[in-house]
Amino acid sequence: MAISTNFWIWIAALLTLAIYSFLYKDNPFYKFAEYLLVGISIGYGISIYWHNTIITKVYNPLVYDKNFLVLIPLLLGLLMFSRFFKNVSYLSRIPIAFVVGAGTGLSVPSSFEFLFKQIYATMPLKLDIGSLIIVVGVISTLVYFFFSLEHKGFVGKVSKVGITFIMVAFGAAFGYTIMARVSLFIGRIQFLLSDWLGIIK
Amino acid sequence: MLKGKGIPIFITFLTGMIMIISFFIPHKPFGDIEKISLTWYSIIAGFTMLLGVDSLIGMHFRKLKRKDENWFFSLVLIIGFTATVVVGIIETVRFGTAFDERSYFTYIYNYFIVPLQSTMFSLLAFFIASAAYRAFRARNFDATLLLITAIIVMLGRVPLGEQISPYLPKFTEWIMQVPQMAAKRGIGLGISLGALGVSIRIILGIERSYLS
Secondary structure (H helix, E strand, C coil), rough: CCCCHHHHHHHHHHHHHHHHHHCCCCCCCHHHHHHHHHHHHHHHHHHHHHHHHHHHHHHHHCCCCCHHHHHHHHHHHHHHHHHHHHHHHHHHHHHHHHHHHHHHHHHHHHHHHHHHHHHHHHCCCCCCCHHHHHHHHHHHHHHHHHCCCCCCCCHHHCCCCCHHHHHHHHHHHHHHHHHHHHHHHEEEEEEHHHHHCCCCC | CCCCCHHHHHHHHHHHHHHHHHCCCCCCCCHHHHHHHHHHHHHHHHHHHHHHHHHHHHHHHHHHHHHCHHHHHHHHHHHHHHHHHHHHHHHHHHHCCCCCCHHEEEHHHHHHHHHHHHHHHHHHHHHHHHHHHHCCCCCHHHHHHHHHHEEEEEECCCCHHHHHCCHHHHHHHHHHCCCCCCCCCCCHHHHHHHHHHHHHHHHHHCHHHHHH
């Protein structure tokens, strides 16, 4: 058994314990770690944006390729800050309009692509029980979310089958999520017992 | 003229249409326009993040100034933020990039962000389990089904499941590949149809709430 003498391992271990202290109750150690995580994460996010976008997509093309076109999105981005000045705040709508337009424009073909791919994947290529269950499951789930028809009679029965499939899917997703979290928990305990305390190898 | 919503709606329509057209006609000039628009999009979208950061840091500065309850933790957040940015700048000067393996910026990621984030997520295992106990009690057929599926999937993914029955992992796989996939696909189709409808409404200027 050899406790780590690495300063950084100690930092990580103490922060891990500070977060787990929440299992007892909300306390200042947990709050400290929580606020620190938020502060560091946004600082890290800003640095990534600076490195991946401002340097790579604005500075480098502008300085090395003399591509002055990149000044336009830079100016549009700066217009976002017009929100802080009441008399010119309407200018912030221009970059927002561009972002929303590009985002929705991108989502139209990608939604179509997703739709066709999923419908194609649902079509049974061979007649087996699994393919049949998938077809029934997809159609009944869609019927469950179709609210233009009252869920009575045949539609009601199909939507009941749909909710059964949805419950199985939610149960599976829930079980899967718990296992993922438990695996993270095991990872943290391994870190504490192995990297920090050196109890296990 | 700029004060009205006409120009922003036209910009949304134009950029939206360019993106759609360039998907179907990926040749000049649409292919190039799409590439440029995507670059512009990533640059401008980043500024929205800066607005969010400004709002968050501003709020914590105000809490600090007024000495509100928990002001000390606001100070921790601001110090954490400032220190990360400053270390990022210093290490960029030292190594040419802050993401160098030897830089303290990488240390911040490895020894602060990674343990804090993974511990925070692992904490949810306990709370999901306790919430599930309250929510999933087998009150009716649907809740029972959800409970049984969750238990099967959990057992089927650990060695204990194989000890109980060698068929359990296979059955878990079947649940994930067939009934789970069917419902997921149905939900996915519904979501993409909804996204398609909203996108078309926004591009055509019917939906304008994002401009208010």
